[in-house]
Amino acid sequence: MSEQISYADVEAGAELPQASYPVTRLSLVKYCGASGDFNFIHWNERIAKSVGLPDVIAHGMFTMAQAGRYVTDWAGPSAVVTEFGVRFSSMVVVPDDDRGALIEVSGQVEEKLDGHRVALALTARSADTKVLTRARAVVQLP
Amino acid sequence: MAINREYAGRSFAPSEPYEVSRIKIADFADAIGDPSPIYRDRAAAQAAGHPDVIAPPTFAIVISMAGSGAAIGDPGLGINYAMVVHGEQRFEYTRPIVAGDVVTAQATITDIRDAGRNVMVTTSTQIRTIAGELVCTALSTLVERGGAGA
Numbered sequence: 523m524s525e526q527i528s529y530a531d532v533e534a535g536a537e538l539p540q541a542s543y544p545v546t547r548l549s550l551v552k553y554c555g556a557s558g559d560f561n562f563i564h565w566n567e568r569i570a571k572s573v574g575l576p577d578v579i580a581h582g583m584f585t586m587a588q589a590g591r592y593v594t595d596w597a598g599p600s601a602v603v604t605e606f607g608v609r610f611s612s613m614v615v616v617p618d619d620d621r622g623a624l625i626e627v628s629g630q631v632e633e634k635l636d637g638h639r640v641a642l643a644l645t646a647r648s649a650d651t652k653v654l655t656r657a658r659a660v661v662q663l664p
Numbered sequence: 665m666a667i668n669r670e671y672a673g674r675s676f677a678p679s680e681p682y683e684v685s686r687i688k689i690a691d692f693a694d695a696i697g698d699p700s701p702i703y704r705d706r707a708a709a710q711a712a713g714h715p716d717v718i719a720p721p722t723f724a725i726v727i728s729m730a731g732s733g734a735a736i737g738d739p740g741l742g743i744n745y746a747m748v749v750h751g752e753q754r755f756e757y758t759r760p761i762v763a764g765d766v767v768t769a770q771a772t773i774t775d776i777r778d779a780g781r782n783v784m785v786t787t788s789t790q791i792r793t794i795a796g797e798l799v800c801t802a803l804s805t806l807v808e809r810g811g812a813g814a
Contacts, residue, residue, distance in 0.1 A: 524700070526712075543697065556695035557726055562746060573746050574809070582750030587696040587722040594721070599702045599712035603721040607754030607803075656752075659721075664713075 526598035529638040529663040538596050538629040538642070543588040545580050545614060546622030553584045567618060580614035585625055585653055589644050592627040596642075597661045604639060605660040614648045623648050638663050667783050667811055671741045671773050678770035679730035681794050686763040688726075689719045696720060706763075718760040725753070727761070728789040728802035731769025735787050736806060741773075743785065743808055751784055751805040758798050766794045769802075783811035 547565070554560050559581055562569040570578050586608050593603065616623050625648050632641040644657035686706070693703035701708035702718055709717045736743055761767070768791070775786040784807050791800040 549695075549697070552695040556692045558729060561748070563749075569746065579749075582753065583722055583725050584696065586753055587698075587720065590721045591696060591698045594698075594700065599700065599708070600714075602757075602760055603755075604757050605755065606721050606757075607752070609752045610750050613749070 524595045524598055526600050527596065527663060529634070529640065532631055532634060532640050532663065534631050534634050536631045538631070540626060540628040541592050541595070543591070543625045543627065544622055545584065545616055545625055546620070547578065547616060547618055549622065550578065550580060550584065550616060553581055557581065557583060559583070575613070577615050577617055580616050580623070582610040585610070585614055585646060588625045589627050589646050589654055589657055590659070592629060592644065593642060593659045593661060596629070597663060600664050602662045603659060604662055605658070608644075608654045608657040610653065611655040612651045612653045614653050625653065632658065635660065666742060667776060667785065667808065668740055668742050669776050671738070672776040673773065674735070675772040676731065676734040676738070676770065678768040679734065681766050681768055682727055682730060684719065684761055684763055684765045684767065686717045689717055689723065689763055692723050692726065693720055696722070714760065715762055717763040719762070721755065721757070723761055724755050724757070724791060724800045724802055727767055727791050728769050728800070728804070731771040731789040731791075732787045732802070732804055735771045735773050736785070741785075743806070744811065747809045747811065748806050749809060751807040752803070753805075754803040756801045758800065761791075761799060765799065767791050767799060768794065778812040779807070781810050781812050783808045
C-alpha cells in the first residue's frame with residue numbers, strides 16, 4: 523500500500539513523480555470483461571481497421587483508470603477522490619505484440635482548496651502523443 | 665442513419681438496482697492493474713478509514729453505463745456504435761462507491777452537437793443508492809466519427 527500523504531504536506535505547484543503503465547491486448551480483454559464494454563474496436567483488429575482505425579485501441583476509460591491510479595497512488599489509501607475529469611485527445615493504439623503500449627502519466631499540484639482538498643493537473647501520453655488533456659482530479663486528504 | 669437531434673434533453677428510466685460486490689470491485693482493480701488492498705481487503709480499507717472495500721474512482725463507469733446505455737442504445741437515437749469513441753468523461757463524487765451499495769443509474773442526454781464531421785452526444789448520469797442518496801454524477805461525451813456526414 524502506498525504511503526499516506528497529508529494536506530499539510532502538500533505544496534501548490536509541486537510536481538508529482540512521473541509513472542508509466544503498460545497496456546497490452548490482454549489488458550484490454552480483461553478490461554472488456556470487467557467493465558462490460560465489449561466494443562469490437564478494443565479487441566478485434568479486423569473490425570477496428572474496417573472502421574478506419576490504425577489498429578485496436580484502448581478503451582478511453584482504461585487510460586482514465588491509469589490516470590486515476592496515478593492519483594490514488596500519490597494521495598494514499600485514506601484519500602477520497604471528489605472530482606475527476608478528462609478529455610480523450612488521442613487514441614492509445616495497442617499493437618498485437620508482447621510489449622503493447624505504454625501510458626505515461628505526470629501531474630502537478632494545481633492548487634490547495636478548502637476542506638482539505640487538493641486539485642491536481644494531469645497529463646497522459648502514449649507514443650509521444652498526449653492522450654489525455656484537460657485532465658484534473660480533486661482529492662480530499664487527511 | 666443520422667443521429668436524431670430530438671433526443672437532446674430526453675431523460676431515460678433508471679437502471680435496475682445493482683449490488684456492488686467485493687468480488688466485482690477486485691476484478692475491476694485487477695483489470696486496471698491496481699494492486700491496492702483497499703479494493704480487496706475489508707480490514708485494509710477500514711484501517712484507511714473507509715466503511716468497507718471501496719471501488720477505484722473510474723469503477724463508477726460500470727454503473728453509469730447501465731444508465732447511459734439506455735440512452736446511447738436507444739434505437740431511436742440512431743447512433744452507430746462501431747464509429748463511437750469516447751470524447752470526454754467527468755465524475756463528481758459525493759463519496760466513494762463502497763462494497764454493499766445497491767445503486768441505480770439514471771441518464772439524461774444533455775447535448776447533441778456537430779463538431780466538424782463528427783457528432784458529440786453528452787449524457788449526465790446520476791448514480792444513487794436505492795434510498796435516494798446521490799453517490800456520483802457521471803458526465804460522458806461520446807463522439808460518433810463521421811456522424812455529421814450521414
